[in-house]
Amino acid sequence: MGRIPRKYLINRLITLALTVLIAASMIWVIPRLSPVDPAEIALGRMASGAGAVANAEEILAQLRAQMGIDQPLIVQYFKYLKGALVFDFGLSTATFPTPVSALIAQALPWTLGLMILSLVITFVIGNLLGALMVWDHSPKLAKVAIPAAMVFTSIPPILSGLLLMWIFAAKLRWFPLTGAYGLTVDPGWNWAFVQSVLHHGFLPAMAIVIVTFGFWALGMRGLMITVQGEDYVKLAEAKGLKPRYILYRYMIRNAILPQITAFALKIGLLIAGQVLVERIFAYNGMGKLLYDAILDQDFPVIQGVSYVIILITALSVFIVDLIYPFIDPRIRHEGG
Amino acid sequence: MSDALLDLRDVRKVYGDPDTGLVALNDLSLTIRKDEPEIVTIAGESGSGKSTLANLVLGFTRPTSGQIMFDGTDVGNASAKQMKAYHRQVQAVFQDPFGSYNPFYRVGHVFDMVIRNFKLSSNKTEARQMMEEALNAVGLTGDDVLRKYPHQLSGGQRQRIMMARAYMVKPRLIVADEPVSMVDASLRASILDVMMRLRDEGGISFLYVTHDLSTAYQVGDRILLFYQGTLVEHGKATDVISNPQHPYVQLLIDSVPKPDPTQRWQGEIILPAEEELRTAHSTGCRFVPRCPHAQPACSAALPPAYEVGPRGHRAACILHAPPPQA
Amino acid sequence: MTSTDHQAEIAADKAARKRAKRMKRFDNPWLNPKLIWGAGLLLAIVALGLIGRMLWNLELVYTGSTPLKLPPLGFENLRKQPGVLDYPLGTDGSGRDILALIIMGAPNSLFVGLLASLIGMSTGIVLGFTAGFVGGRTDDVIRVLSDVMITIPPLLILVVFQSAFGDVSLTMMALLIAGFVWQSPTRLIRAQVLSMKQSGYVQMAQLSGASTTDIMFKEMLPNLIPYLFGSFIASVTTAIVTAVGLEVLGLGPQRIPTLGRTIYEAINAGALIQNLWWWWGIPTLLLATMFIGLLLINLGLDEVSNPRLRKA
Amino acid sequence: QNVAREDTVIFDLDRTIKDPDNFNWFTPGTKRMHGAHQTMWEPLFILNYNTGALDPWLATGFEANEDSTEFTLTLRDGVEWSDGEAFNADDVVFTVNMALENEEISSREASTIRAQVASVEKVDDLTVTFALKEPNPRFVVENFGVRIFGSFLIMPEHVWNGEDPATFAFNPPIGTGPYTFTSAATNRAIWDRNDDWWGAKTGFMDLPEPQRVIFLETGGAESRAQLMVTNELDAAQNVGVGTFEAIAAQNPNVIAWHSDYPYAASDPCARQLEINTTVTPWDNPAMRKAVAHIIDRSQIVNVAYEGTTVPSETMFAQYGSMAPFIDAVKEAGYGLPATADVAAGQALIEEAGWTKGGDGIYEKDGQQLSVDIHVNSASTEYTRTIDIVVEQLNRAGIAAKAVPVENGVFWGEVLPFGKYEMSYSWLSCGSVNEPWASMGRYTVSDVVPVGERSPGFNNTARWSGDAAAAYSAIVDQMADLTLGDPEIPGMVAEAYQHLDAEMPFIPLVQAAKLLPMNTTYWTGWPTAENYYNHPFFWWNHTHQIIHNLEKAG
């Protein structure tokens, strides 16, 4: 508790750096295992629009130079690592020569803002429902309804998105169909914009929520069962505390701790998992960027997005590790 | 020292960093002789390093420094093969009899394992006979228990079977780490009785680890009392318990509740703020913070074990330091 | 007096019978109703695949082998065509029979899930045991490796494979997914091995001169079975969800009918607005069935290994 | 400021605007399709797909010298950039020179100019002369006439001067069009009417009615359909016929090119099966011909297109402007039937020495007759077509297999290098008002060995030999004839005999696009009845569409 010991911090930082380095190297190596030549592909894509391209050799040479693939692999690798340090992933091949970092800069706020928010909502709802599945005082209905609702978890997110869109946007017209904000509002810090963003964000967020809450609910259920049998919960009951208070302060508070670590570990996966939801709602976050990049085989962008996702995951694990002693007083920073 | 069965020389165990870590066992020397089997009791409060000693002797952990010699072999540096041979000579019974059984197998498995691995017998009927004999030694019969699962037995039965298992190997030494602390009072006696019989009839020595002084008094030949990793007093069990010399041991013995409503505790003891003096840096007597007789000299150096009575009764307290020779 | 005796007897008899009945029900914890239902649902899907293959004309999974967009029997599509017996579950927009598609597709999805988690589990067992037993550097390496794998999105790997090989097979897909499901069994087993290493019976085995392999496989492994089973089921679920996710993105096998790809094609063709609900709905229903089956097995296993959950 | 919905027209955008702050169209990306070249940048001419005529826009006309090596273009008087500066020959010369001098600007139009133009000169403020490297009667339509998708766009010299054309972002952008840029994000761009537009002032044209034009990313077929139903979209990208019917059922105001089945408008690139003529057994023309016999085009139309298109009769896109050439080929007897003649095909195969094996597949010397067909996996239209072809070939005794590959790989690695046996393509694309653009792509001058990139993606089938040489000779001759020369149809038919005999590719079907258009707020959309031009609103000619829109009701 209290200050984070220096030695521990350094230790964790090294682990963080190592994880990111290895992961970043892997995403660099993997595309290079593929026998295709990215410059040829970029040229091919250029040609695919009109069925022909003039001065192919000339363009190819330029593409190679601009992509930096005319250099020896080892030079490319270190350049990549150096670039990654400052979020410079080179230029997108699909929208050459837009810098990848510019694309990410555009997408990241949306993902961080709304998508993370929906992940947080999922986390909260999932864990709450998981807790209710176990709690003695939950309504009978909850014990039947919640497991039933978990069937949604088997639905691919895109389908849940489309169904929500179909019901709530197309039929009921409660929510807009697509986009991140209305056509008539000006982006900025004004109420109309914020309102519009929330209104537009609701359905995509729900699409994610209903298919992922089950994961958390199941995990929480198991943890709650363990906690429910703990002596301190029994004593709390003997103390005559109100059941609801026991639920929050004694049961959930303790059961949630491993879930927080799990959340940090899953965050990257969850962001990547949203690609199609973002696509059908034309919601321009990292997921959509990744999806488009996949369709275009735009490896610099795929690399950049993956790197950012990796970084977010690694950082969240790092942060959770650091703050864990504050949320779980039993754990002390080792090595300090 | 060819007559030493087990010989510990300045054995030290530090958990964590050798300089700043926790000293679980502080430079212990102890000898158990070959010729006369005895029950050596290791006693002390929780965390005083009793199990650490047991694990060292069993070869589950290696000493940080010092040497553990068993009949000429160095246990601290034994190879896997030597260790196997060693375990033919040294067996154990643990505190939790239930945990000592693999829940997946029937009770017979613990015997089968021993017979197979130590090649005690390759013949089925002979093997069965060996089991039967070992079980009889602890007052059980094979038909009763071997085909059962561990959870189908009482705690006392489980522990006695463990004794039987150790006995079947016919070792020279059995390390019994709190063998009765999880067994009901009414069943305790039968297990301790088995120990005494194995000593007397089987010629097996015991390292009996316990925090219960009364059983130590009842069965132990010798007793060693530990406080926070250091040996504070040792001697014949009857001598030490009826006439304790170290302030800690006195407190300990005084605190054992007497089963007599007319002899209730006199006076009140106060525990000072707990403070452990057992990192490798600590000097002096570990008991200083709680000792009613503490004096500045106590913190200077670890007091040696002064002779305080006949038959090797010694206590590590400067109260018993012989007056400086003029 | 005798009459009360008699009544008591009857009552006792009743109680005994009731108790016997209850005992029977609880006799074998594996006869857990959730477990049975769950396994039943999965078996039904396997049976659909096996029996379907024998009874149904599988040629109908080829493009253009049926009329387009026919509804299931008893329904009508937007063009007012009724469903026909030849294609009882309707047809898709490329002229394929939905029944044939799911007969081929559902076992494929299950296959990917099972294979991926089988590989993942085996890796997890080996690595978990190694990490827990060997410890030290090896443990560190395995831990960092699994941390790294957690941070890498599976999508990336799939994309690269597709561009390199043009297409992935079911087995390849399973292999790739296996690369993402081994971490949690590894961690679980490692933790269990570490705690078991301290356990009395492992120490007893050591004292009995058992070798390391004996200790690992004869003493530890049997006790891990419930964990392994639960973890296996959980990873099958993860693997199926991942596989379907990738297929729905269009990144799965291109030429093999799978439930995910069928949904992908339905969505691509605008099946929702055309009210071609059977096209996406039937594969989704099958996925849900599979998922419920796995969920039930998981809950059932929980109850088997954790008696606190069993209802009296 | 807010603009009412009824004054706004919303077009569908089928992809993300990756870099909404960049308006340098010389670099690749979506820098034009989100409204820039539909509302802000105007072309010099617009090709009319119905009549084949070049409608003047920023230019008023052109003249060519005898051998089509020098072109003189006359610009319209009174054209202004939206910042008030005059648009004149200096801008044209500056922009063309920029393309000539900067090899690193890679957009297709700039490369084409670089490949064709030797030099450009200003004659006076409204006259520019181009000297070409080689005779090219189609110079204007190819470069300045919106032949397909875009045209070479003229940029304002006073803004671009001194900038590095490879990196300049051109933000804020200006153009000569009736709309100016208002804002853009990755999923939409907004353009507002410039009421001070030169065209209205000079009487060239009235101000268009819509006050605002929005290009909105819709996120796939389902969402664009929903948006169409809820009137949140005025013109949508391609949808399937079932989807269109569903939309129309829910919103009767939604129309398409044809008011009835098959609704869709044709695309300039007809679909075909490319055959690598260097790989045995397909190096044998008879075998290729056999495949042509076996393929049933009408089944492709019915299943892959749900009847929204027609089978190809020749290699050409079947536009009105192409009718003379198509007719000439058909009259000469080289038109393709809609249905298959499997027996004839099998006869040819058997003649080549193949016999049917037990499993119904042809065999020769213990080898099965098999073929891998590469197909771009980017669109289900492609994969479905090939699925059907594969089925047809298999039934006829050829063990065919589809090999779907990703778009970039298909175009970058498979097609140009000839690394395929057969592949699904639309490489004869090009001709919309004259035949050479398509036919010129199969001449022997473009033949390179397999493994080398075929120049300009031409003749990837590597068709050579006597017939190919004879064909090439005729086509080369055609190249230098001016547009509309009466000799041409005859020459087309003459050359086509070699194509028909050797089949380096097999025309399959016409391509079609079904674009829903919403008449709730706007009428005047291009349709078969109101054919002022074709309806592809992501092309540079969309200016015409916007000018034709009228408020509904």
Next chain:
Amino acid sequence: MSEPVLSVRGLKVYYATPDGDVLATDDISFDLERGETLGLVGESGSGKTTATSGILRMVSSPGRIAGGRVTLDGEDMIALSDEEFRKRRWSKLALIPQGAMNSLNPTMKISAQIADVVRTHTGAAPDRARVLELFQMVGLPERIYEMYPHELSGGMKQRVCIAMAVALNPTVIIADEATSALDVVVQRVVAQTLAKVRDALGVSMIMIGHDMGLMAQMVDRIAVMYAGKIVEIAPVADMFARPGHPYSKILIESVPSLTERRPMKITEGITHDPRNPPEGCIFQLRCPHVNDGCTKPQPMRELRPGQTVACHRAEELEGAHV
């Protein structure tokens, strides 16, 4: 004699298991007088904790209260609604749980855990001074106010539980093996603390344990439980001097002495399956003095004033060693 503060009559708590009900607490009755400390002893699994949870109405599935009556301060506890009963908990009937080690919420500060029970029952959170006063009463240092449970030693945690139990001046405290997990020295300190607050506040107490030595030190009367039944109740002096039930005798005699070495009593046999108690005496399978009469029901009967026992041979065996 005044009316008992707590009276238990015929309490039955059963656990349902796959093979039938475990009769964990079967028909037990006893009274607790005002200001008195009653010891409840018995071997592990004899149903001591279960009896407590029956009294506190905290039996959770698969257990159930199968019958009985509990009167506290003249109020029938069984008749109260759940919500009413919740209010009685702690304010009248406090518990020092078995295994205080695990009975404190690891994520809440010690002070907060004391505060929440006070707040729930009085409506107002206690001020710091009150909490410190409680700490002082049980000999805990002030510094633990801001600490978390894991930062305390076992003995300290046990004392926190004691402080918590007395926070509301309850009428009855049930101390369930409050010291069995502790070292003798610490055990002595904790036991003394308990005795001190008991005497200071005049509460009545039920002390559960299996250590006869400790009982001898602490309690006024002893109730001996075996396999779910109370087999003997007697004042502590009588119990040690003249135990009436063979099982009580065994318990007392198996306490090893620290003063004389003597051969230990060995009792054989295994406790019966708790689902299938034998007819008649509950102890017959292990009793060294078993005879035919033991298969008859053994009701509790008065052996002498204040001492009741469930053995038909009690008089006959008096004085005999086991």
